[in-house]
Amino acid sequence: MAPAAVPQQSNILHRVLADKPHHAVSSSGINIHLANLHNVIDAAGGASVAVLGHTQPSVIEALTKQMTDISYVYSGAGYSSNSAEELASLILSEKPGGLCKAIFVCSGSEAMECALKLARQYHCERGDMKRIHYISRKNSYHGNTLGALGVSGHPGRRAIYEDMLSKNVSFVEPCYVYRGKKEGEDDKAYLERLTAGIEEEFQRVGADKVAAFVAETVSGASLGCATAVSGYFKAVREVCNKYGALMILDEVMCGMGKTGTLHAWQQEGITGPDIQTVAKALGGGFVPIGGVLMNQKVVDALASGTxxxxxxxxxxxxxxxxxxxxxxxxxIKRDNLMQNVMEQGKLLEKLLKETVLPLKIVGDVRGRGLYWGVELVSDKETKRPFDRGMAVSSKVGASAMALGLGVLPTPGAGSEAPVDILIVSPPYVVTEQDVRSIVGILKAAIEDITRTLEDSGLL
Structure with a gap:
């Protein structure tokens, strides 16, 4: 293989070595301004992060004030700070679902590492030392550090690290309606089949050895905003309770308001998880921050133990x-942005389903609130995906960028073959006109690549 032509003018090793990234120089609202004077509507919030857009003077003021007062304290030396206490209270003062304590870290991957270790410590504190196994879902993604990647069922991201990853993890089928449901199977039958699969896996590995069940409440980068059928997480909660395992919900990407409620699980009819991870929307991209939220029973186990x-x-x-x-x-609270997420989310759903879903290479549109995935296929009837090497989602993303729109292309990990997904997750401050522009440009970009594929005989 010939070496990539690495740009020499940068000392940064970019994600794609031969690429020259778009150089962002400034921003206003939900728009990013590039060095070449090109303006881009950020309809993905980066990686579903910049939920308030890119311009919020009061956030800069709050950061500046804190850094003036005191810039750093070390929790390991017994310090805390007013800002940490305030953030935890803002999220947990009403104890949603029994969640009552927080640990703040620097990323979603760090949060997942902490959650996995916390689950293990919970069982150890209770004298249940044999609980070392984690059950996760195929085609999931929980982070890039080794522990988080170990519970991620994303074949592409695991591939070269497979021999380094934990072996005390097994995977069950995800709740992926578009490709997971069998022909003629209704939601009830599908739910029963998935629940039976989870039960069987608990029994296979030994129910008394399972530390936790790990899942994204609404999937992120691997299955592009796939939502669960009604009753799925209630069934998961019941299985975990039955066997004494913890329920860890990963809301790093889908949480903190994207689906229309602060926590995505609040729309699933459950009392809440035992441990929850959050990150991206927590700091809105202004700072690197993630968090682990835990239920009172987890706190009690630690408090009554070591x-x-x-x-x-x-x-x-x-x-x-x-x-x-x-x-x-x-x-978010002051400006009642959850209401805007719901209102603009309904419009986004309507326009995506009316305008984008009928397009020749669009197989599915799914999501909630302002968190939507568009799955691209080479054949709508059979749901056949494009070959991985075609990188169709990336091509659509590039076309959209040229037209002034930023979406998030993500080569997912479908049940039978690689899939192409675009994530549309605009900031919570998005307006009706913004939503209409986003969908209009996305439609044009998909049509552009469709014509290219047809002209090349690839479609």
Whole structure:
């Protein structure tokens, strides 16, 4: 294989070595301004992160004030800060689903590492040392660090690290309606089949060995905003309760308001998870921050045992990051942005289904609130995906960028073959006109690539 032509003018090793990334120089609202004077509507919030857009002066003020007051304290030396305490109270003061304590870290992957270790410590504190197994779902993605990747059922991201990943993890089928349901199978039968599969896996590995069941409440980068059928998470909750395993819900990408409620699980008819991870929308992209939220029973186990959290990070609960994230959460409440997420989300759903779903290479549109996935296929009737090497979602993303729209192309990991997905996740401050522009440009980009594929004889 010939070496990639790596641009020499940058000392950064970019994700694609031969690419020259778009150079962003400024922003306004939900728009990013590039060095070549091209303006882009950020309809993905980066990676579903910039939920308030890119311009919020009060967040900068809050960060500046905190950094002026005190810039850093180390939790391992027994310090806390006003900003960390405030952020935790903003999220947990009403104890949603029994969640009552938080740990703040620097990313979603760090949050998942902490959640996995916390689940293990919970069982150890209770004297249940044999619970070392985690059950996750195929085609899931929980992060890029080795522990988080170990519970991720994403073949492409696992491939070269497979021999380094934990072996105490097994995978069940995801709740992926578009490709998972059998012909003629209704939601009830599909739910029963998935629940039976989870039960069988608990029994196969030994129910008394399972530490936790891990799942994204609404899928992210691997299955592009796939939502569960009604009753799925209630069934998962019941299985976990039955066998004494913890339920870990990964809401790093789908949580903190994207689906129209602060926590995506609040729309699933369950009391809540035992442990939950959050990140992207927590700080809105202004700072790197993630969090682990835990139920009272987890706290009680630690408190009645060693009384010590066997985990920690140098930058845990960083005062500046917590101050900025607290201001993000205040703005969401102050401006009643959850209402806008619901209202504009309904419009986005309507326009995507009316305008984009009928297109020749669009197989499915799915999601909730302002969190939507568009799955591309080479044949709508058979749902046949494009070959991986064609990178159709990336081509559509590039066409959209040229037209002034940023969406998130993600080569997923479908049940039978690789799939092409575009994630559309605009900021919570998006307007009706923004939504109409986003869908209109996305339609044009998909049509552009469709013509190219047809002209090349590939479709």
């Amino acid at each position: 009384g010590i959290l066997q985990h920690g990070h140098t930058y845990q609960a960083h005062p500046g990051a917590c101050a900025a994230a607290a201001e993000v959460q205040k703005i």
